[in-house]
Amino acid sequence: MILLPYGHEQTSVRRLPWVTLSILAACALSFVFSGRFSRVPSEDRRIGLEVEATLEYWTEHPYLRLPDEFRTLFIAPALDAQEQALGFRTHFEVAKPSLAELRAEQDEITARAERAVGSYQAHTLRRLGLVPRGGHAVGWLTHMFLHGGWMHLLGNMLILYLAAPFVEDVWGRPLFAVLYLAAGLVAGLFHVLTNLDSSVPMVGASGAIAGVMGAFLVRHGTTRIKFFYLFLLARGTFEAPAWLMIPLWFLCQLWMGFLTSHLEVGTGVAHWAHVGGFLTGVGLAWLVRTHRIEERFVEPAIKREITLEVQGAQEVVKGLVVRDTDPERAFRMLSLSVMNQPESPDAAGALWDLAVQLGHVAEVAPLVLRAITHQLCSGDVDLALDQWSSLVRHVPELEGDPRQFLRLAQALVERDRREEALIPLHRALHQAGGALEPNVALSIARLAREFAPSVAREAAERALAASTEPEISRRAQALLEGLSPVGTQRSIPLS
Numbered sequence: 001m002i003l004l005p006y007g008h009e010q011t012s013v014r015r016l017p018w019v020t021l022s023i024l025a026a027c028a029l030s031f032v033f034s035g036r037f038s039r040v041p042s043e044d045r046r047i048g049l050e051v052e053a054t055l056e057y058w059t060e061h062p063y064l065r066l067p068d069e070f071r072t073l074f075i076a077p078a079l080d081a082q083e084q085a086l087g088f089r090t091h092f093e094v095a096k097p098s099l100a101e102l103r104a105e106q107d108e109i110t111a112r113a114e115r116a117v118g119s120y121q122a123h124t125l126r127r128l129g130l131v132p133r134g135g136h137a138v139g140w141l142t143h144m145f146l147h148g149g150w151m152h153l154l155g156n157m158l159i160l161y162l163a164a165p166f167v168e169d170v171w172g173r174p175l176f177a178v179l180y181l182a183a184g185l186v187a188g189l190f191h192v193l194t195n196l197d198s199s200v201p202m203v204g205a206s207g208a209i210a211g212v213m214g215a216f217l218v219r220h221g222t223t224r225i226k227f228f229y230l231f232l233l234a235r236g237t238f239e240a241p242a243w244l245m246i247p248l249w250f251l252c253q254l255w256m257g258f259l260t261s262h263l264e265v266g267t268g269v270a271h272w273a274h275v276g277g278f279l280t281g282v283g284l285a286w287l288v289r290t291h292r293i294e295e296r297f298v299e300p301a302i303k304r305e306i307t308l309e310v311q312g313a314q315e316v317v318k319g320l321v322v323r324d325t326d327p328e329r330a331f332r333m334l335s336l337s338v339m340n341q342p343e344s345p346d347a348a349g350a351l352w353d354l355a356v357q358l359g360h361v362a363e364v365a366p367l368v369l370r371a372i373t374h375q376l377c378s379g380d381v382d383l384a385l386d387q388w389s390s391l392v393r394h395v396p397e398l399e400g401d402p403r404q405f406l407r408l409a410q411a412l413v414e415r416d417r418r419e420e421a422l423i424p425l426h427r428a429l430h431q432a433g434g435a436l437e438p439n440v441a442l443s444i445a446r447l448a449r450e451f452a453p454s455v456a457r458e459a460a461e462r463a464l465a466a467s468t469e470p471e472i473s474r475r476a477q478a479l480l481e482g483l484s485p486v487g488t489q490r491s492i493p494l495s
Contacts, residue, residue, distance in 0.1 A: 002230040005159070008242070009223050009407075010166045014302070014343055014378035017165035019173045023145075023180065024157055027205055030145045031153050034124045043123050050116035057109050064106050070113035073120060073199060129201025132192045139201070144184035146203035156205045162225075163209070163216040169378055170219060171288065172298040179284055183211020183277040190276030194261055202270050207277035210253075214281025217246045218289060222414060238471070250278050299380075303345075327358055338367045343374045345383055352387060361394040373404045381411050392423060402428040402440050409447060418451045425452065429459055438467035438476075445479050453483050 035041045051074050058066060066075070097105060120126060127136060130143035147153040168176040187207020195202075216223075221243040228237050257271035288294055334351040341347055348371035355364045368391055375384035388408055392398055405428035412421035428444055429436070441463035449456035457480065464476040 002228075004228045005162055005225050005245075006228055006237075007226040008162065010220060010377055012343060012374055012377040013165050013169035014345075014375075014380065015169065017168040017173075019177050019180070020160065020164040020168050023160065023164070023205070026145045027147065027153060027157060030142075031147050034128075034146060036147060036149060036153075043119070047116060047119045047123065050112065050119055054109065054112040054116050057112055061105050061109065063102075064109045067110055067113045067117070069117050073117060123201075125201045125203050129203040130188045130191065131201045132195045132198045134199055135201065140185060140188050141181075143188060143201070143203050144205050144208045147205070148203055152204060156209055160205065160209050160212065163212050166220060167212055167215045170294060170298070171215070172302055175288070175293075175298060179211055179215055179281060180208050182284065183214075183280040184208030186280040187211070187270075187273040187277035191270045191273040194257070194272040202273065204270070207270065207273035210274045210277035211281030211284070213246055213249075214278040214283075215285040216281075217242055218282060218285035222410075236471075250275070253278070327354060330354060331358055331360060335364060335367065338364070338371055342367070342371045343378065345371065345375050345380055345387075348372070348375075349383075349387065352390065356390075356394060361391075365391060365395045365398055366400065369398065369400045369404055373407060376407050376411050381415070384408075385411060385415065385417075388424075389420075398427070399431055400427070402431065402436055402444075404428075405431075406440060406443055406447070409444075413447060413451075421447075422452055422455070425455055429455065429462075436462055436466070438463045438469070438472050441466065442472055442476055442479070445476065449479065449483060457483050 035043060054066075054070065055074075058064060125146060125148070128139055128142040128146055129135070130139040147156065164176070164180075167179070171179070184205070184207050187210065188202070191202050191207070221241070223242045224239045225242055225245055226237060226239050227245075229235060253271045253274040256267060256269070257275055260267060260271060331351070331354050334347060334354060337347045338344070338351050348368055351364055352361075352368050355361045355368075368387065372384045372387050372391070375381070375387075385408075405424035408424040409421040409428065412418070412424070425444060425448055428440070441459045445456040445459035445463060447456075448459065460476045460479045460483070464473055464480065467473045467476065
């Protein structure tokens with residue numbers, strides 16, 4: 001079965017995620033320079049030929065002794081070298097050489113074995129990977145930027161791309177860099193402690209990425225992740241919350257780690273590294289949350305930086321300069337800025353304040369609503385909800401995309417402001433008329449079922465009536481069956 005994540009509800013960030021982009025670039029460049037892009041890399045091919053030549057010579061001269069280091073690296077540990085040699089002698093009739101010939105032959109096999117061992121020791125993954133026994137110290141850092149093949153690289157980079165920008169956006173670049181490196185180092189430690197006698201290098205960013213997944217779980221646990229599945233002849237897509245799917249993945253890593261450690265089942269995957277990295281990410285995210293590091297330190301610093309970036313935009317600068325002397329001109333400049341930069345909370349805030357002052361709130365309400373949606377996606381939830389409260393107070397009949405109102409309702413529910421969430425829920429449900437998409441209607445029903453059953457029932461009925469997809473119809477029907485009969489619904493304030 002193939003199960004592949006390909007997206008989630010978080011769709012935008014406030015700033016370019018430079019740390020994530022740098023990691024992606026470093027992994028890609030390391031992959032190219034390590035020569036791992038061909039099906040059989042040249043380093044692997046050379047080592048294979050040298051090992052084959054050594055073993056072929058040993059087969060022809062089974063009375064010779066293979067060097068211990070060669071035997072340790074290239075002969076299966078379950079087979080004792082002396083027993084192998086004895087087996088060769090029983091199957092081959094070999095003339096006994098003279099003492100001089102024996103010395104020459106032993107020198108030859110030793111030279112061949114040393115060439116193979118030397119090539120192995122000089123291998124890029126051996127020098128820069130994390131080797132539990134006999135490796136280089138630099139491997140503790142460099143291993144998390146190397147990959148063994150195309151699928152290894154692309155799989156890791158996909159998960160990094162899906163999770164990392166959104167953690168970096170809310171934690172800030174320095175703290176995210178600390179997370180990535182700490183998770184990679186702890187992942188390496190877990191791998192070394194569970195493979196103390198191994199001379200096989202571990203490479204890959206998955207241990208560090210597991211830490212990013214752990215932080216994503218704590219910070220964005222309610223986010224619904226989109227998956228593609230392929231099982232036999234069946235294929236399709238589905239959505240599931242991060243709080244369900246990421247822990248299931250972690251339990252799978254624990255189970256596979258147990259199998260590889262205790263039952264000697266080899267998979268070629270460093271499962272314990274994933275466990276160590278994930279626990280590091282969860283632990284750091286827990287510390288960040290409990291000590292309110294994000295609110296106390298990270299968010300103010302990000303806002304100051306964003307303010308400087310916004311002030312660098314020509315329209316905003318000019319608009320702020322002429323706001324007192326020519327407010328109408330400032331209003332036009334700021335409107336253009338928000339239209340071009342909806343992700344800028346400072347520009348949107350300045351425009352909204354000026355619109356309230358001039359009485360132009362209806363004109364810019366769609367622009368400000370769009371900016372609020374960007375802020376919700378980028379993690380600036382409290383500021384976005386404050387702007388939303390002002391917006392809906394001044395424009396009671398506000399219109400917009402149902403998805404925008406649904407995202408606002410989700411944010412309000414997450415902040416335990418369910419009474420306020422009813423306003424955007426009603427907007428999402430009714431403003432689209434008959435054009436409401438079935439999956440959006442189902443999301444409304446799912447969100448409202450705990451505190452607004454009548455809204456949930458109406459949304460589920462609309463999803464059921466409009467859907468042409470059996471899965472959405474099944475979920476809507478199940479949700480309807482789980483709702484209690486419609487009772488008296490209190491009136492909802494809409495202003």
